[in-house]
Amino acid sequence: MEYLLGIGSLPPSDEATGFLRINKDKIYGLIRPVDFLVTDMNNERFDDVFICNFGYSKGDFSIYKNLKNGSYEKEIIPTLSGAIRMEYENMDEEKKIVVLFAQEHETLMICNLESNSFKGEKILQFQPEYGATDFQLKDIDNDGDLDVFIGAFSINIGPKDSDVTKDNEISWMKL
Ligand SMILES: [Ca+2]
Numbered sequence: 001m002e003y004l005l006g007i008g009s010l011p012p013s014d015e016a017t018g019f020l021r022i023n024k025d026k027i028y029g030l031i032r033p034v035d036f037l038v039t040d041m042n043n044e045r046f047d048d049v050f051i052c053n054f055g056y057s058k059g060d061f062s063i064y065k066n067l068k069n070g071s072y073e074k075e076i077i078p079t080l081s082g083a084i085r086m087e088y089e090n091m092d093e094e095k096k097i098v099v100l101f102a103q104e105h106e107t108l109m110i111c112n113l114e115s116n117s118f119k120g121e122k123i124l125q126f127q128p129e130y131g132a133t134d135f136q137l138k139d140i141d142n143d144g145d146l147d148v149f150i151g152a153f154s155i156n157i158g159p160k161d162s163d164v165t166k167d168n169e170i171s172w173m174k175l
């Protein structure tokens, strides 16, 4: 399988001009998509796709369910802009989707499959100026439970414009 993700508008925008090409099929109308993950989430032998539609003021994290005829049906998990990265991992003996939202929401969310539909649960949230950019799930202390590394680019604004300072930060938290 070959995949190509097109962001559409690179500068901040709510234009739905992004796309994901899957071999000869295409999912159109994506709002600045920046990450995707392919998996057969309902074990029907047809791959479904999770997409981070980062957007600007609008955006979402969604699953596109494979309708087995070359088309996909979108189901929004949360309507929230800034979805930037996701991971699919075994947690508590279940496969779960973990999604990071930037764009002032600065939120880490776990999505669980309930009654054939995904529900997002917020597990961490930072200040709007946090500037989350990336994360990784690793069992850092070898206790059998995944922990999370979060990379952030925060902007601390001082009393004058000239006092703007920028810091890079990596945080580590137990999930
Ligand atoms: Ca499927």
Ligand SMILES: [Ca+2]
Binding pocket: 138, 139, 140, 141, 142, 143, 144, 145, 146, 147
């Ligand atoms: Ca651990």
